[in-house]
Amino acid sequence: MSLPKALDGTLELPVLGSPLFIVSGPELVIAQCKAGIVGSFPALNARPVEVLDQWLTRIEDELGEYKAKNPGKKVAPYAVNQICHASNDRLMKDMETCVKHKVPIIITSLRPPSEIVEAAHSYGGVVFHDVINVKHARKAAEQGVDGLILVCAGAGGHAGTLSPFALVREVKQWFKGTVLVSGAISDGYGIASALALGADLAYMGTRFIATEEANADPAYKKALTEFAAHDTVYTNLFTGIHGNYLGPSIAAAGLDPDNLPVADKTKMNFGSGGNMKVKAWKDIWGCGQGIGQIVDAPPVAELVDRLKREYAEATGDFARRARA
Numbered sequence: 001m002s003l004p005k006a007l008d009g010t011l012e013l014p015v016l017g018s019p020l021f022i023v024s025g026p027e028l029v030i031a032q033c034k035a036g037i038v039g040s041f042p043a044l045n046a047r048p049v050e051v052l053d054q055w056l057t058r059i060e061d062e063l064g065e066y067k068a069k070n071p072g073k074k075v076a077p078y079a080v081n082q083i084c085h086a087s088n089d090r091l092m093k094d095m096e097t098c099v100k101h102k103v104p105i106i107i108t109s110l111r112p113p114s115e116i117v118e119a120a121h122s123y124g125g126v127v128f129h130d131v132i133n134v135k136h137a138r139k140a141a142e143q144g145v146d147g148l149i150l151v152c153a154g155a156g157g158h159a160g161t162l163s164p165f166a167l168v169r170e171v172k173q174w175f176k177g178t179v180l181v182s183g184a185i186s187d188g189y190g191i192a193s194a195l196a197l198g199a200d201l202a203y204m205g206t207r208f209i210a211t212e213e214a215n216a217d218p219a220y221k222k223a224l225t226e227f228a229a230h231d232t233v234y235t236n237l238f239t240g241i242h243g244n245y246l247g248p249s250i251a252a253a254g255l256d257p258d259n260l261p262v263a264d265k266t267k268m269n270f271g272s273g274g275n276m277k278v279k280a281w282k283d284i285w286g287c288g289q290g291i292g293q294i295v296d297a298p299p300v301a302e303l304v305d306r307l308k309r310e311y312a313e314a315t316g317d318f319a320r321r322a323r324a
């Protein structure tokens with residue numbers, strides 16, 4: 001186990017609710033942290049740029065008040081996601097705001113982030129970087145990140161193709177920092193499996209889209225309860241980077257999910273849908289392969305209670321079978 005000090009005694013479950021473009025904002029993050037799992041959001045969700053400062057103030061105030069009123073409760077720290085890509089012209093401005101607020105955890109995506117690591121370490125923050133393969137993991141480790149998020153096959157949004165059995169065990173051979181794993185983890189059994197593999201935290205996205213506090217179209221939440229792994233499509237058409245999306249949302253936009261063209265990467269832009277008429281993330285719904293286990297869209301607190309019960313069942317079951 002290698003968890004940063006900031007997480008000591010703050011978690012009800014070893015889970016980080018991952019950043020979700022458009023979907024995660026203060027309501028979701030505050031509910032996740034109050035329930036004892038790390039909540040996060042992409043800085044780019046706070047628009048225009050000045051709104052980031054307001055969101056961080058709100059999150060800190062509400063969590064501070066909650067802690068003061070509930071001294072016996074575990075309240076998790078929060079994280080902000082920075083997309084390190086040429087199309088993100090707010091990156092350093094957003095990072096200045098994060099430094100001002102001493103954001104406990106910074107999650108970086110795409111390019112390995114030496115300047116972000118330096119900025120976060122200047123006030124004692126930690127950086128987790130997400131990767132889909134060992135080459136990128138090594139590059140990020142060289143930049144001094146504190147944790148690696150291994151985005152494996154079946155993850156929602158931009159995702160890799162490697163099995164977690166391969167990627168986690170290979171990275172664990174040489175990386176001594178915090179290891180997070182993602183890809184289709186939707187229940188307590190998945191969380192227990194992530195830890196059994198040697199990860200420190202399960203990194204869960206899609207499951208939290210189907211919650212009351214998520215900023216997602218009710219039709220999107222409902223669709224996640226109706227479809228299953230078989231209905232997801234892995235394509236680079238919408239952003240130039242391969243990711244998993246809900247096939248029926250692609251069909252609703254007038255495209256054939258079974259016969260999608262390959263994207264021209266040079267014309268693509270993270271988060272915008274590039275030169276397509278339909279908008280990735282807004283019209284085309286991102287989701288991982290774990291949707292077959294989603295049957296409802298409850299409040300986050302209720303979902304986390306359920307995940308805790310399932311996690312206890314899974315670990316108890318495992319211990320019993322390991323003894324047999």
Ligand SMILES: Cc1cc2nc3c(=O)[nH]c(=O)nc-3n(C[C@H](O)[C@H](O)[C@H](O)COP(=O)(O)O)c2cc1C
Pocket residue numbers: 018019020021023042081108109130151154155156157158182183184185203204205206207281285286287288289290
């Ligand atoms: C709708 C959607 C939006 C996402 N937006 C972001 C994002 O803005 N930044 C990011 O780092 N990852 C983003 N992701 C990826 C998730 O943070 C995470 O890696 C993934 O959801 C984990 O897999 P799971 O959905 O199967 O749990 C997104 C995923 C989805 C489904």
